[in-house]
Amino acid sequence: MRVTSEQRLEDGVLEREFTLGEIPGVLWTPARAASAAPAPLILMAHNNGLPKRDPRLVARARRTAVYGYAVATIDAAGCGDRARSAAEEQARADLRRAVQAGEPADEIFESVVGPLVEKAAPDWRTTLDALLALPEVGGPVGYSGWTALGIRLAVTEPRIAAACFFAGGYVPRAQREEARQVTVPLLLLLQWDDEGNPRQRALDLFDAFGTREKTLHANLGGHTGTPPFELDDKARFYDRHLGRAATSAA
Template sequence: MRFTAETSADGVIIERDFTLGEIPGVLWTPASETGRTPLILMGHGGGQDKKTPAQLARAREFVTRGFAVAAIDAPGHGDRPRSAEDEQARADLRHAWQTGAPIGEISSRYGASLALRAVPEWQATLDALQELPEIGTDGPVGYGGGITLGTAIGVPLTAADSRITAALFGGGFVVHGALVEAARRVTVPVRYLLQWDDEHVDRQSALAFFDAFGSKEKTMHANSGGHGDVPAFEVASSIRFFRRHFGLES
């Protein structure tokens, strides 16, 4: 891991850009922390990147409550080059948006392909982050993803990596079989966001996906509204979820 830039926001948050091989990422940490800091791996949505305004806002909320947050660009997103598959998937999605055709099947198929590439990258990133003295190998790790691509990558990642001990997912796409199988292998506490009127997902499919998680403790937060209408108060609720399961004082 090579840090390439460092900035400070109001003396409260340290933001450090890094590269790990060909993977570009960013690590946000509290400026005042001197000991080990619990870590949140934060996935981004489809067509977005590690530093979208919404991503930055969520990271700031977490860091000001004592967490470190790391994000990387998914393959074909942000600062990463796009393969022929990436370009075709983007073209298919644009066409669906323009014509009003369903995007769920396209999004799910592409998300499954990206997950195959992204899960090993996230695990390598976590390996490198845990070598940092402010993170270490003995602190808690959570995954907090978006409700589309962030979940398509985060579910198989959480199923594959026992270091992740609590996770936030969402139901914003058509769920495919491989993702359901991965969900059955997830046994850590799960918090699941669902936009009840999401125009891009079949509600029953999202409910079945929630049911598939193998976790003894799993909670669904369903809110009225469409795909992009997740209420701002869900961020604070997510922070409380991770603090509780990390054994941190509220």
């Protein structure tokens, strides 16, 4: 793991860009005393823009780090600025066109996102190995963000102890089946008027999750309209399940 840039932000959070082989990423860690215990880790996954160029993701990451968590995001294979074939770029363009036109998009979606999940999951596991080797980062581990990938990791990665998913309308068939195997505590954030994620599909997916502890927060508004207060609620969710609440009370 090679750190390519490092800066201390005004809120005390340390932001480090890094590369891990071909994987580029960013790690945010909270201000901490030298004697402080390692910070629990949140993996903040996306399947769109490069982390440092996505203001919404960066804002969520910095806010979460202020709460006392280490937060990491990467451009996994096929995501962000990582190289994609001409066929993959065409499939993405076809998917965008179909969704914008209101046309059936399920099969195009499967051809784009199904392989994307398969490629991305190993990069996230490699990154998790490297991050947990840092002295300032520790378990347990939480997950936040991209639903399809989160389902795969929650089922296959035993180090993940809690997960927060966004949207959930469009999820590949394989992950819809895997959802029944998700047993970690779960928070699903749903935008009621999300133009790109059918509401009923998200509700059906929530019903399918196998965990006995799952919470749905639904708010009015489109895809990018998640209210800021949900960040506070999400932090309390992680506090309950990643051990910070118990540690603070001790």
